[in-house]
Amino acid sequence: MKVWLTVLLLALASPALAVQPDEVLDDPALEERARELSKGLRCLVCRNESIDESNAELARDLRLLVRERLVAGDTDTEVIAYLVDRYGEYVLLNPPATGSTLILWGAPLALLLLGSGVAVLHVTRQRKSAAPEGLDPEEEERLRALLDEDAKG
Amino acid sequence: MIVELGHFALIAAFAVAIVQMIVPMIGAWQRWTGWMAVASPAATVQVLLVAFSFAALTYAFVTSDFSLRLVTLNSHTDKPMLYKVSGVWGNHEGSLLLWVLILALFGAAAAWFGGQLPDTLRARVLAVQASVGVAFYAFILFTSNPFTRLEIPPFNGQDLNPLLQDPGLAFHPPFLYLGYVGLSMAFSFAVAALIEGRVDAAWGRWVRPWTLAAWLFLTIGIALGSWWAYYELGWGGFWFWDPVENASFMPWLIAAALLHSAIVVEKREALKSWTILLAILAFGFSLVGTFIVRSGVLTSVHAFANDPERGVYILAILGVFTGGALLLYAIRAPQMQAKGVFGVVSRESALVANNLLLAVSCFVVFVGTIWPLVAEMMFDRKLSVGPPFFNAAFTPFVIALALLLPIGSILPWKRGSSRVMRAVWPVALLSVAVAGLIWAMQTGRSLGGPLGAALGVWLVAGATVDLMTRTGRGDLRGRLGRLTRLPRADWGKALAHGGLGITIFGVAGLTAWQQEGIQVLDIDQSMTLGRYEIVLEDVQRIQGPNYIATQARMHVYEDGRDIGVLLPEKRVYPVAQMPTTEAGIDNGFFRDVYAVIGDPQQGGGYAVRVYIKPFANWIWGGAIIMALGGIVSLTDRRYRVAAGARRDAVPSGGVPAE
Numbered sequence: 001m002k003v004w005l006t007v008l009l010l011a012l013a014s015p016a017l018a019v020q021p022d023e024v025l026d027d028p029a030l031e032e033r034a035r036e037l038s039k040g041l042r043c044l045v046c047r048n049e050s051i052d053e054s055n056a057e058l059a060r061d062l063r064l065l066v067r068e069r070l071v072a073g074d075t076d077t078e079v080i081a082y083l084v085d086r087y088g089e090y091v092l093l094n095p096p097a098t099g100s101t102l103i104l105w106g107a108p109l110a111l112l113l114l115g116s117g118v119a120v121l122h123v124t125r126q127r128k129s130a131a132p133e134g135l136d137p138e139e140e141e142r143l144r145a146l147l148d149e150d151a152k153g
Numbered sequence: 154m155i156v157e158l159g160h161f162a163l164i165a166a167f168a169v170a171i172v173q174m175i176v177p178m179i180g181a182w183q184r185w186t187g188w189m190a191v192a193s194p195a196a197t198v199q200v201l202l203v204a205f206s207f208a209a210l211t212y213a214f215v216t217s218d219f220s221l222r223l224v225t226l227n228s229h230t231d232k233p234m235l236y237k238v239s240g241v242w243g244n245h246e247g248s249l250l251l252w253v254l255i256l257a258l259f260g261a262a263a264a265w266f267g268g269q270l271p272d273t274l275r276a277r278v279l280a281v282q283a284s285v286g287v288a289f290y291a292f293i294l295f296t297s298n299p300f301t302r303l304e305i306p307p308f309n310g311q312d313l314n315p316l317l318q319d320p321g322l323a324f325h326p327p328f329l330y331l332g333y334v335g336l337s338m339a340f341s342f343a344v345a346a347l348i349e350g351r352v353d354a355a356w357g358r359w360v361r362p363w364t365l366a367a368w369l370f371l372t373i374g375i376a377l378g379s380w381w382a383y384y385e386l387g388w389g390g391f392w393f394w395d396p397v398e399n400a401s402f403m404p405w406l407i408a409a410a411l412l413h414s415a416i417v418v419e420k421r422e423a424l425k426s427w428t429i430l431l432a433i434l435a436f437g438f439s440l441v442g443t444f445i446v447r448s449g450v451l452t453s454v455h456a457f458a459n460d461p462e463r464g465v466y467i468l469a470i471l472g473v474f475t476g477g478a479l480l481l482y483a484i485r486a487p488q489m490q491a492k493g494v495f496g497v498v499s500r501e502s503a504l505v506a507n508n509l510l511l512a513v514s515c516f517v518v519f520v521g522t523i524w525p526l527v528a529e530m531m532f533d534r535k536l537s538v539g540p541p542f543f544n545a546a547f548t549p550f551v552i553a554l555a556l557l558l559p560i561g562s563i564l565p566w567k568r569g570s571s572r573v574m575r576a577v578w579p580v581a582l583l584s585v586a587v588a589g590l591i592w593a594m595q596t597g598r599s600l601g602g603p604l605g606a607a608l609g610v611w612l613v614a615g616a617t618v619d620l621m622t623r624t625g626r627g628d629l630r631g632r633l634g635r636l637t638r639l640p641r642a643d644w645g646k647a648l649a650h651g652g653l654g655i656t657i658f659g660v661a662g663l664t665a666w667q668q669e670g671i672q673v674l675d676i677d678q679s680m681t682l683g684r685y686e687i688v689l690e691d692v693q694r695i696q697g698p699n700y701i702a703t704q705a706r707m708h709v710y711e712d713g714r715d716i717g718v719l720l721p722e723k724r725v726y727p728v729a730q731m732p733t734t735e736a737g738i739d740n741g742f743f744r745d746v747y748a749v750i751g752d753p754q755q756g757g758g759y760a761v762r763v764y765i766k767p768f769a770n771w772i773w774g775g776a777i778i779m780a781l782g783g784i785v786s787l788t789d790r791r792y793r794v795a796a797g798a799r800r801d802a803v804p805s806g807g808v809p810a811e
Contacts, residue, residue: 093537093538
């Protein structure tokens with residue numbers, strides 16, 4: 001934690017705001033692709049920022065690297081593969097839905113289906129199982145007690 | 154001396170809370186009136202003691218008493234007064250003291266305004282509320298004491314984190330805490346009802362205002378935080394799906410669900426056990442949020458080992474309270490029998506769908522937030538879950554919820570019919586038409602803009618139609634006249650739903666149509682962005698109370714018309730050794746012009762970033778309208794009548810019965 005904090009503070013001590021003018025590529029189409037890619041890549045030393053929004057020095061290096069690869073003619077997939085190869089899947093803000101990550105994507109869906117099932121069952125069945133409207137014996141008694149109290153008062 | 158008294162008051166409050174936890178609970182169990190009667194005065198005494206303790210800490214901050222460790226670490230004599238005060242809760246220990254203060258305040262409010270409650274229920278509610286308090290008092294006193302003194306006080310403090318020295322963020326934590334902790338009321342009512350063994354319409358009516366209050370505070374707190382991020386972090390993002398943000402968003406979603414299901418309990422005596430479960434979960438997620446923020450376990454996995462004591466303690470509180478309540482729920486819930494039956498197409502069914510969508514969307518946020526931790530511990534995979542995941546997984550739920558909302562809110566209770574659709578058809582047509590128009594007008598190929606506009610119109614117009622159908626039949630003038638006499642709750646509902654539509658539209662509009670320009674500008678050079686021209690006129694150094702800033706002067710022209718000067722700054726706080734950016738923003742109804750000054754460049758000139766942010770203010774405007782809806786709803790006649798009836802009852806009780 002201390003190390004991260006130091007890195008964070010160092011990064012902040014030389015503030016450079018996210019994408020700098022000198023990083024921007026001349027080709028607007030390539031630049032657009034670089035921006036889109038940057039939004040999905042994590043600044044590895046930051047708390048929870050993409051390299052597109054981070055001010056850290058490392059984020060700048062990664063932004064330049066992404067642009068370098070794009071200029072060299074890589075496709076988006078190749079750029080991402082290149083980065084994952086070097087930094088691991090930690091660099092991806094959107095983890096690929098493979099292996100155990102399927103649970104991340106599947107669990108909400110499973111809960112939605114399960115919840116819908118339970119809800120539909122409840123809505124269709126509740127008409128039969130519900131208690132009759134009106135007061136139950138216990139409530140009748142409480143009401144009588146209250147009325148008696150009132151009558152006495 | 155005052156500080157020692159504050160410390161002592163906190164310990165006394167701990168003792169009072171222990172009494173308040175035990176005595177009324179036994180009293181309610183044995184039906185001993187005297188023991189139950191302890192609860193209310195104890196709640197009052199407790200809040201007075203904590204309030205004094207909190208005031209003592211505030212006093213130490215205001216007078217810059219650097220013999221207190223907490224003040225040294227978080228304050229400085231040069232700091233403006235506002236931030237000396239907000240510094241009280243801008244740190245772990247102080248924020249926990251604020252936590253217990255609000256907890257005690259809600260408990261006392263339940264004692265003061267709970268005259269209508271049956272004695273046993275009130276005693277149990279206050280006892281449960283006190284038990285939560287006991288856990289947190291112990292946490293503060295044993296692990297995070299704000300009143301720790303330093304042996305050798307320094308001459309000056311280390312200043313508050315500069316990011317927190319901002320009016321938006323000064324009041325962000327208190328509102329969030331009012332929301333988090335406000336949900337403890339719903340929790341206490343739920344647990345008390347489980348012990349009591351009965352949930353009825355009256356219970357629904359008692360729980361609802363507390364939940365509504367908590368939810369509206371959360372709404373304001375989250376909106377303040379998002380607004381702060383927008384103008385402070387330097388590129389105008391308003392939501393980052395950060396674990397700490399998610400921590401506040403999860404209870405908000407569950408509270409919204411609870412708010413709606415409690416209506417079904419109140420009006421129709423159905424969905425009882427589900428409502429109880431939501432009440433437990435809502436506070437459970439508040440505790441999860443506290444755990445995430447306070448332990449730092451999720452921002453960095455390694456921080457957990459840094460302060461294991463605190464993290465483990467909050468985890469234990471979370472486990473005991475949520476686990477205990479859920480166990481009680483498992484034992485008692487089957488006894489909760491529904492009374493009102495309803496058709497498949499009915500307001501009740503629509504609210505079930507609302508609850509399902511809100512609960513599952515909360516689960517999406519939850520899974521995404523904790524997944525990096527789970528993946529590392531169970532699968533040995535180190536990965537990140539960021540905005541791209543949340544945007545993709547969460548948005549469908551918002552769309553589904555928004556689509557359903559106007560139909561559901563207009564459906565009658567018990568059984569709906571196709572007549573309802575006749576009222577909303579024009580609204581649906583209007584929304585589709587607006588979407589088509591925007592699709593045709595916009596230059597890009599984005600689908601988000603038209604979709605957001607359609608949902609916005611659908612919700613706002615839907616809320617209007619909902620209000621109008623409440624005015625009955627007859628000529629338009631008569632109906633408009635009746636509009637002003639509708640119950641406040643109807644107005645609150647329409648405002649909250651319309652506000653949601655405005656926020657959705659703002660988010661979609663900003664995301665879809667934002668423009669950005671990054672350029673190096675020399676003094677007196679200009680850049681063009683869409684219809685705007687920005688001239689960098691001057692850059693100078695200025696001295697603030699506790700910072701030094703580089704301030705740029707930028708003149709903005711819209712279609713050649715002068716619309717004013719922006720003064721973005723880059724600040725450095727020497728004591729905390731931290732820079733911050735202050736964006737220069739020209740706020741407008743339809744767009745913000747957002748300018749940031751960057752570094753001086755090697756070849757001369759400055760890096761300048763300018764954004765056009767369309768409909769940015771609609772995001773927070775919608776949130777404020779939602780919160781306003783909550784406030785209007787809280788002032789509804791039935792809550793006031795209930796309060797009035799109690800006042801009337803007091804004198805009549807004193808008159809001899811003849």
